[in-house]
Amino acid sequence: MIPAPFDYVAAESATHALDLLDSYGEDAKLLAGGHSLLPMMKLRLAAPSVLIDIGRLAELTGIRAEGDELVIGAATPHAAVATSDLIRADAPLLAHSASQVGDPQIRHRGTIGGSLAHADPAADLPMALVALGGSVDLLGQAGTRNVPADDFFAGFFETSLDPGELIAAVRVPRRPGMAWGYQKFVRRANDWAIVGVAAIDGRVALANMGPTPLRARAAEQALAGGASPAEAAELAADGTEPGEDVHADRDYRRHLARVLTRRALEHLT
Amino acid sequence: MQVELTVNGDRRSDDVEPRLLLVHYLREVCGLRAANVGCDTTSCGACTVLMKGADEGGTEGTSVKSCTVLAVQANGQEVTTAEGLADGDALHPVQAAFRQEHGLQCGFCTPGMVMAAVGLLSENPDPTEAEVREGLEGNFCRCTGYHNIVRAVLAAAEAERTGASA
Numbered sequence: 001m002i003p004a005p006f007d008y009v010a011a012e013s014a015t016h017a018l019d020l021l022d023s024y025g026e027d028a029k030l031l032a033g034g035h036s037l038l039p040m041m042k043l044r045l046a047a048p049s050v051l052i053d054i055g056r057l058a059e060l061t062g063i064r065a066e067g068d069e070l071v072i073g074a075a076t077p078h079a080a081v082a083t084s085d086l087i088r089a090d091a092p093l094l095a096h097s098a099s100q101v102g103d104p105q106i107r108h109r110g111t112i113g114g115s116l117a118h119a120d121p122a123a124d125l126p127m128a129l130v131a132l133g134g135s136v137d138l139l140g141q142a143g144t145r146n147v148p149a150d151d152f153f154a155g156f157f158e159t160s161l162d163p164g165e166l167i168a169a170v171r172v173p174r175r176p177g178m179a180w181g182y183q184k185f186v187r188r189a190n191d192w193a194i195v196g197v198a199a200i201d202g203r204v205a206l207a208n209m210g211p212t213p214l215r216a217r218a219a220e221q222a223l224a225g226g227a228s229p230a231e232a233a234e235l236a237a238d239g240t241e242p243g244e245d246v247h248a249d250r251d252y253r254r255h256l257a258r259v260l261t262r263r264a265l266e267h268l269t
Numbered sequence: 270m271q272v273e274l275t276v277n278g279d280r281r282s283d284d285v286e287p288r289l290l291l292v293h294y295l296r297e298v299c300g301l302r303a304a305n306v307g308c309d310t311t312s313c314g315a316c317t318v319l320m321k322g323a324d325e326g327g328t329e330g331t332s333v334k335s336c337t338v339l340a341v342q343a344n345g346q347e348v349t350t351a352e353g354l355a356d357g358d359a360l361h362p363v364q365a366a367f368r369q370e371h372g373l374q375c376g377f378c379t380p381g382m383v384m385a386a387v388g389l390l391s392e393n394p395d396p397t398e399a400e401v402r403e404g405l406e407g408n409f410c411r412c413t414g415y416h417n418i419v420r421a422v423l424a425a426a427e428a429e430r431t432g433a434s435a
Contacts, residue, residue, distance in 0.1 A: 001309050008270060008287035008341050031342075038337050039311055041288075051287065053342065056322075079331070103407025105317055105385065108331040109338065189406055190312070 003041035010053040017054050017166060018141055024050045026163050031055060032075045035102070035110035036118035055111070060168060063087060068174050070094075074113025074136075074167040078125075079104070081112055091172045092269070093180035093200050097128035100182075103190050113167040116152070119159045122192040122208035124184070126153060130213045131180075131198035131205035134172035140165040153212035175201065181264030185256050187247060194247045195256040197236070197264040204232075204264070209240040209257050216240075219261055229265030236261035272344040275323070276301070277353025285340045291333075292316040294340035295350055303351035303380040304335055307409070311337040314408030317381035319349040319388055332388030334407070351380035354387065363387050363425040372421030374412035382408050386422045396426060 008031075011017035021028055029048035031037060032055040040046040054060055060075035063084045070091055072081060081087055082099035101107055101115065101124050115125040116136060129136075129149040136152055137144050138161060147160055154160045161167065180200040184193045184207075196207030197216075202223050204216040218235035237254035244250055273282045276299055283298055295301045295318065307315030311334050320338070321330030323345055330349060354361035360368065363386050373379045382405065389396065389404035396404060401422045402415070410418060 002290070003288045005286070005288055008339070010341075010344070034339065034342065035311065035337055038339070042309070051339075055342065102311075103314070104389070104404055105314060105332045105334045105407045106311060109333055 001042040003038070004044060004047040006041075006048055007050045008053065009050065011057060014054065014057060014059055014139055014166065014168060017052050017057075018139065018164065020050075020052045021164050021166070022141065024052070028052055030117075030166055032060075032111040032114045033077060033109040034114075035106055036114055036120070054166065060113070065090070065174065066171075069171045070174055071137075072112055072170045072172075074116075074169055075111045076113075078102070078107035078110050078112065078115070082107060090174040090176050091132060093132060093182060093198060094125075094128050094134075094172055096180075096182055096269075097124045097198065100124050100184060112170050116170065117159060117161060117167055119153055119157050119212070120192065121153075121156065121210060121212050122194075122196070123213075124193070124196065124207070126213040127193075127196050127198050127205045127207035128182075129170065129172070130215060131200055131203050132172045133201075133203060134170060136167050137169040137171065138162075138165045139168040144168060146171070149213075150215065156211035158212075179268035181266075181268045183260040183264045185260060195242075195253055195260055197257065197260040199261070199264045199268070204236065204261055206236070206240065206257055206261075209237065209242045209253060211241075211243075214240060216257070216261060223265075230262050233258050233262035233265060270341055272341055274340075274343055274345070275347040277349055283340075287339065287341050289340045290336055291318070291338040291340050291343050291348070292335035294343075295335060295348070298340075301350050301352050304384075305377055305380060306336060307377065307381075309336050312407075312409070313378070313381075314385055314405075315378050315381040317384040317388075317408065319384055321347050323347060328391040329387060330391075332385045332407075349384070351383055354383070361387065362428045363390065363422070366421040366425035366428060367418070370417050370421035370424055372414070372418040374410070374414045378408060378410045378412075382410065382418055386418075386425065389422070390426055390429065394426060394430065396422070398423060 027049035218238035242253035307313035319330035
């Protein structure tokens with residue numbers, strides 16, 4: 001499968017990428033690892049006129065501690081997130097979630113910022129960022145604004161990124177030693193979650209239970225009120241509007257959300 | 270667009286369309302037919318090659334699925350395909366182990382399996398059987414010959430550690 005023709009420009013810096021976005025307009029797309037975008041272009045589900053390559057900008061890669069947060073450059077590949085000593089110590093739920101994306105080759109190329117910008121509601125990293133209460137730094141011509149994960153995912157494959165912005169970095173709170181739970185139900189190895197659950201610090205996030213990654217707020221409130229994991233998990237599907245597909249209907253997805261939430265909460269790591 | 274790559278140690282300069290996929294560049298421009306187009310959807314791993322930046326030292330590179338990389342994204346990088354592994358008539362230890370352990374049936378997945386295995390062993394020179402199976406989860410063998418493939422990778426790891434030929 002061959003993508004439709006496009007022009008390619010390698011950005012020399014993040015600000016150069018912003019200038020290119022401005023000059024090419026909404027037909028331009030940012031390219032980092034390309035592991036969500038290129039498959040869509042090969043299927044002709046996307047046909048941008050220009051790709052602006054930010055995948056090799058050193059200023060957008062790397063992992064560092066900043067006060068009580070970890071800051072991860074948006075173009076950092078999943079493999080680096082999964083194996084980072086810093087992330088494994090201070091945000092192990094994020095490291096584990098990154099290790100569950102695709103397969104080794106995909107994790108060598110796909111990036112954390114790319115996965116979040118793609119905003120597939122079934123994906124691992126959007127769910128993890130919501131569970132962790134993380135945020136994204138969005139760089140635009142007017143400067144950088146920080147958007148919490150709960151506000152970033154706006155709809156089905158939609159984010160609150162403005163057309164002239166790029167994700168510069170991802171921030172997650174440092175919580176060394178805090179217990180976390182992660183569950184992903186798939187029919188085939190390497191597949192997207194039919195339903196996924198990530199839980200930490202009283203927060204429960206769900207993948208593929210609606211158009212965006214969602215908080216299981218009723219379950220969280222029950223936990224805060226002293227409910228047992230099993231009691232809270234019974235409420236995990238409350239308020240969700242899961243879709244239906246060949247893998248699962250709505251009732252089955254709601255059932256999975258309850259079961260997987262119970263498992264995530266009962267088997268904290 | 271003009272790209273400059275080092276492919277199997279040879280520096281090349283080619284004029285390519287931005288939409289040209291790395292696997293098609295390797296097969297059709299370079300004439301290297303080891304990397305196969307299997308699923309064409311980043312699933313099967315038959316197109317796996319190694320890629321590394323010119324400024325990265327050490328390893329032979331990381332494994333990537335060349336059906337999901339643009340040739341222009343590989344501009345300035347070093348790419349290794351299965352054709353680039355052997356040293357003259359001397360097979361690479363992973364290739365020798367695949368032959369020794371009969372780690373193939375029809376052979377279609379083999380170049381990708383071998384490249385994924387070389388990448389895996391550069392990251393983890395002493396893997397357990399479970400780590401080999403997980404490390405090759407991005408490569409499908411539709412003959413289902415996984416058992417001997419895993420044995421071959423373990424044998425290659427052993428041979429590389431001890432310096433013996435498989």
